[in-house]
Amino acid sequence: MYAGRRILLAFLFFVAAASLLLGASAFAHAVLLESSPALKSSIPGPDVPLRLHVNVRIDAARTRLILVDPDGSLQTLEISGQDPPNTISAKARGLRPGVYRLRWQVLASDGHITRGEISFTVVKP
Numbered sequence: 245m246y247a248g249r250r251i252l253l254a255f256l257f258f259v260a261a262a263s264l265l266l267g268a269s270a271f272a273h274a275v276l277l278e279s280s281p282a283l284k285s286s287i288p289g290p291d292v293p294l295r296l297h298v299n300v301r302i303d304a305a306r307t308r309l310i311l312v313d314p315d316g317s318l319q320t321l322e323i324s325g326q327d328p329p330n331t332i333s334a335k336a337r338g339l340r341p342g343v344y345r346l347r348w349q350v351l352a353s354d355g356h357i358t359r360g361e362i363s364f365t366v367v368k369p
């Protein structure tokens with residue numbers, strides 16, 4: 245009984261230590277802090293400025309932004325700016341009202357790729 249408890253405590257300690265270590269290494273990855281448009285927000289069209297803010301400096305040359313239209317078609321967006329180096333800016337033009345998804349993929353300075361998807365709604369201006 246007592247030995248079982250000690251094993252359980254050791255296990256819990258191990259889990260806590262492992263999650264601390266994982267948390268520390270995950271910090272070097274690019275984590276999305278903020279986006280414009282924000283997730284599930286509505287924004288007037290037809291021209292929509294896009295901006296992603298991550299926690300670390302990213303490599304623009306290895307960053308991809310793909311916009312999925314309401315009808316499911318894809319367009320690759322040109323990255324127009326990276327100032328400061330932990331942000332990416334682009335502009336989507338001529339968007340009709342509807343639900344869009346921005347698929348993003350960034351390469352952080354530690355060599356790890358992070359991806360995600362932000363859905364937002366374009367409304368009439």
Ligand SMILES: [Cu+2]
Nearest residue numbers: 272273354356
């Ligand atoms: Cu990493």
